[in-house]
Amino acid sequence: MSFFDSVLDASVVLSFDRSGFRRHAKRFVSADMQVSMQGKTALVTGANSGIGFSVSKALAALGATVHLACRDEGRGQRALEAIRAELPSADVHLQKLDVSLLADVRRFADTLPGPVDVLVNNAGVLPDTMTRTREGHEVTFATNVLGPHALTSALMPRLVVAKGRVITIASGGMLTQKLNLHALQGQVAKFDGVVAYAQTKRAEVILSEQWATKQAEVTFSTMHPGWADTPAVRSSLPTFYSMTKSILRTPEQGADTAVWLAVAPRLAGKSGLFWFDRAPVSTHPLGFTKEAPEDREKLWALVETACATLKA
Ligand SMILES: NC(=O)c1ccc[n+]([C@@H]2O[C@H](COP(=O)([O-])OP(=O)(O)OC[C@H]3O[C@@H](n4cnc5c(N)ncnc54)[C@H](OP(=O)(O)O)[C@@H]3O)[C@@H](O)[C@H]2O)c1
Known part of the structure; x- marks a missing residue:
């Protein structure tokens, strides 16, 4: 990376925005995406809009069988039809899943047919008030951490x-x-x-690192999309959206690294990393954020205990 790039990346704004994507894209290897996903099955949660929709469409375009896991049947159906309209030969299927509910994750995992080559834990929320699911968990935590952990766990054999x-x-x-x-x-x-959301995203990254040490057969990755213009940003961060809308990435640009992580060759030995624009990046650029090893263990125990109902 040039000195100029380092300075722009340090600014955050000119890295997370669309100019950052265009600058970083100059080092992308286009052959990485020229692969066939024929015969592979992918599951994308929250696939009906924004980044999840873009990931689903890109994987379907590469020939994968894609399951769109959506909580709302109507929105899911519209997403399915939009992909089929653009890609008539796409092998896409709608699945109903509310990832914030462990019981629904269990029902879903029991009924999903066949192997899973790619799981994209994309569904996420940033509510500004505290609510709890009917299972008693705070909604941000349930949606962004517990449900994805339970889903990953339940699909692990496949x-x-x-x-x-x-x-x-x-x-x-x-x-x-x-x-x-x-x-x-x-x-x-x-x-x-905003803090609750950021905490859940920190937890997602730590859990992915932990999965990577426990399960060598599977490659675990976390990524961040930068700032992309999606329904979540418009509704959950209206002030941020009004200030940045002219520089936000497209959903496709936000989705790019997730698609790349799903299909690119040469990921062997790179499990448990945190990626941005197809490059691994530090999880602690600010020194004070490093968690104690015992808190990492407590986090794993916490989600495993909460998900135990799923395994019962
Ligand atoms: N856009 C950005 O700049 C940005 C930046 C950093 C991280 N992210 C992350 O990117 C991911 C996708 O967000 P997005 O920006 O693309 O927003 P989005 O368009 O609002 O997508 C969020 C998706 O998650 C789904 N979802 C929410 N709760 C769910 C639940 N309980 N069960 C199943 N699906 C559920 C939503 O479904 P409904 O349509 O039914 O609500 C929607 O399909 C999130 O994890 C978000 O935190 C985005």
Whole structure:
């Protein structure tokens, strides 16, 4: 990377925005995406809009069988039809899944047919008020951490058989947060949606690193998309959106690294990394965010205990 690139990347804005994508894209290897995913099966959560929709469409275009896991049947159906309209030979299927509910994850994992080569844990929320699911978990934590962990766990035998890949869409927002297990679960005097969200994204990255040490047959990756113009950004961060809308990435640009992680060759030995624009990046550019080893273990124990109902 040139000195000029390092300075622009350090600015964050000129890295996370669309100019950052265009600059980073100059080092992309186009042959990486010229692969056939024929015969491979991918599952994308939150596939009906934004980054999840773009990932699903790109994987379908490369020939993969793609399951769109969506919580709302109508929105999911519209996404399915939009992909089929653009790619008439696409092998895409709609699956109903509310990833925030462990019981629904269990039902879904039991009924999903066949092997899984690629799991993209994309569904995510950033609510500004604290609510709990009917299973009693704070919604951000349930959607962004517990459900994806339970889904990954439940599909693990099929991912192992396929020597598959698990890609989780994290966020650059997590870079400002040190893991706090109370804030992560919404156990705070005053709920701050942005902090709760960033905590869940920090947890996603740590769990992916832990999975990588436990399961060598599967490649685990987290990535952050930069700032992309999606329904979530418009509705959850209206002030941020109004200030940045002219420089936001397209959903396709935000999705690019996730698609690349799903299909690119040469990922052997690179499990457990955090990626941005097809390059591994530091999870702790700000020194103070490094969590204690015991907190990492507590996090794993916490999600495993919560998900135990799924295995019962
Ligand atoms: N856009 C960005 O700049 C940005 C930056 C950093 C990270 N991210 C991450 O990227 C991922 C995708 O977000 P996006 O920006 O593309 O926003 P989006 O267009 O709003 O997509 C979010 C998707 O998640 C789905 N979802 C939410 N809760 C769900 C649940 N309980 N079960 C199943 N699906 C659920 C939504 O479904 P509904 O349509 O039914 O709500 C929607 O399809 C998220 O994990 C987000 O945190 C995005």
